[in-house]
Amino acid sequence: MKHINYIPAENRYGKMIYRQCGTSGISLPAISLGLWHNFGFSDNYSVARSIVHSAFDSGITHFDLANNYGPPYGAAEENFGRILQSDFKAHRDELIISSKAGYDMWPGPYGNGGSRKYIIASCDQSLKRLGLDYVDIFYSHRYDPNTPLDETMRALDQLVRQGKALYVGISNYNPEQTLIASELLTELGTPCLIHQCKYSMFVRTPEEGLLDVLEKRGIGSIAFSPLAQGLLTDRYINGIPSDSRAAKSSPFLTEKQITPEIVNKIKELNLIATRRNQSLAQMALAWLLHDKRVTSVLIGSSSVDQLQNNIGTLSNIDFSEDELNSVNEILLR
């Protein structure tokens, strides 16, 4: 695969849908790319780089990272930094790059959680690995019960004041924590731009209050693992492929989770997708985007083909009442 002199597609802004992130001035692509898997040192760098090129060529302007994406921790930021350096120097201002701190990163009491010490040090490390002066969005990756929310939010605000982040977000906070965090951030003068939450046909917790809080507070939302890590695709319909996430003994998606009941649901959902002339992955993403409170869906991809299939979602994100009811009937069974 040759990449020398990558030149982005001229028509890259032609097909993507951009949605306003809450009440902010920032628009995000309806489909964003996450680098949690497939961008570590053990993954194929050339494939990873092709995926990023193909995404940008298709109007994906938002790339999501975190300090510990890899493996090993930090590897995805380093690899993405390499791609930025070789191919995107002239395009930095066209990109929304995010990173996060909150989960395990380095040993000892300061490498995890929500303390000012951890958030600031981790952001500094991320910037070095990415080779950037600032990230566009910096997230508190999770609520930390052992740190006052005020301390975590002040640390995020400090990053913006230091010019190390343009916007801040929170991830995995429940509705009550989100409300308090966003009020603190507003008081500090650094409003919360976005909430990154786990949301898919199979994980519908954001419907239990979170999306309402976000709408009320003018905060955007980005749904992570919108394909339930690959379950909501044709990947596991006929067994477990050896190159799949489940087969690679990922602690996050195990073969045990792929039960006959889940496979039956997937097959039934796939029939509805076929009637809509979509792949199951496309229908699963469209189903999320059907709700206007979802600013963007944050996909992962292990190949350019998967990525392009997912982008194909945008040609039909509408649902009839009948389709919605049929989907619901399968999901709630």
Ligand SMILES: NC(=O)c1ccc[n+]([C@@H]2O[C@H](COP(=O)([O-])OP(=O)(O)OC[C@H]3O[C@@H](n4cnc5c(N)ncnc54)[C@H](OP(=O)(O)O)[C@@H]3O)[C@@H](O)[C@H]2O)c1
């Ligand atoms: N804030 C948080 O706590 C948090 C947590 C998790 C993730 N995230 C973010 O969300 C991003 C996405 O997470 P995710 O990777 O779990 O998302 P996902 O989109 O639910 O799953 C991606 C996986 O699904 C499979 N896939 C994707 N498109 C496909 C297609 N069209 N056909 C068949 N299979 C397809 C691939 O699996 P194979 O690898 O098996 O091919 C791919 O690796 C992460 O990169 C990260 O940025 C955030």
